[in-house]
Amino acid sequence: FQPLIIHQTNNLSLALYFKRLTMEIKVFLLIFIAISVTSSAFIECDYSLQWTGNFQCNLTIFDLQGLDNFTRIEAVHPPGFSNDLVTQVFPSNGLMVIFPRILCNTFRNLRDINLNEAHLSYSMKVWGITDQSFSGCSQLDSLRLDLSELQSIDANAFINNLQLRSIEFTSFQHSSIPENLFANLANLNILSITCTQAMHIPSETFRALTKLTQ
Numbered sequence: 001f002q003p004l005i006i007h008q009t010n011n012l013s014l015a016l017y018f019k020r021l022t023m024e025i026k027v028f029l030l031i032f033i034a035i036s037v038t039s040s041a042f043i044e045c046d047y048s049l050q051w052t053g054n055f056q057c058n059l060t061i062f063d064l065q066g067l068d069n070f071t072r073i074e075a076v077h078p079p080g081f082s083n084d085l086v087t088q089v090f091p092s093n094g095l096m097v098i099f100p101r102i103l104c105n106t107f108r109n110l111r112d113i114n115l116n117e118a119h120l121s122y123s124m125k126v127w128g129i130t131d132q133s134f135s136g137c138s139q140l141d142s143l144r145l146d147l148s149e150l151q152s153i154d155a156n157a158f159i160n161n162l163q164l165r166s167i168e169f170t171s172f173q174h175s176s177i178p179e180n181l182f183a184n185l186a187n188l189n190i191l192s193i194t195c196t197q198a199m200h201i202p203s204e205t206f207r208a209l210t211k212l213t214q
Helices: 002-039 102-106
Strands: 042-049 055-063 086-096 112-114 142-145 166-172 190-195
Touching: 042 086
Parallel strands: 055 086, 086 112, 112 142, 142 166, 166 190
Antiparallel strands: 042 055
């Protein structure tokens, strides 16, 4: 019976070897997928000069991981133009999780950010806004996040946007609005928030908005 025992031992060792090999392959595939997804995140602008004279970034972005760690915007300016001349951002294509802070950090003179459904080839969804998303846009005048399906927004999201005059949110899905969200927006004239569910609004939320017209 000794040869039979040896034969069973060899089969057992072989089974353990293939099991271990299979596990190593699975781990490798998971690492490869994670690296591929992360490395596929990108942001770029296709620039255009509007008839109004505004220099516009037509935005394409993919950042499904919500890392918001972009270091540059892929783009080439036309001769004679620069980042300082970009005043508008409109959507061209893409998907995002967190509104990328690099836009306002790159285009310091942005006045109009409009992610309007009419300009989309498919939904560009913003699920979250941090305290850094618009911190570099001190000249921002108008913000529209249609189709954003926003679920979270930091109480200090607009702390540096003292010039904002118009905010429009649709598909706002968060259950509440931070009490001090609009505290620094004394120049706000237009505020429109369309909700998809019941929402708690603290009593002091609109206290600073003395110039609202609609």
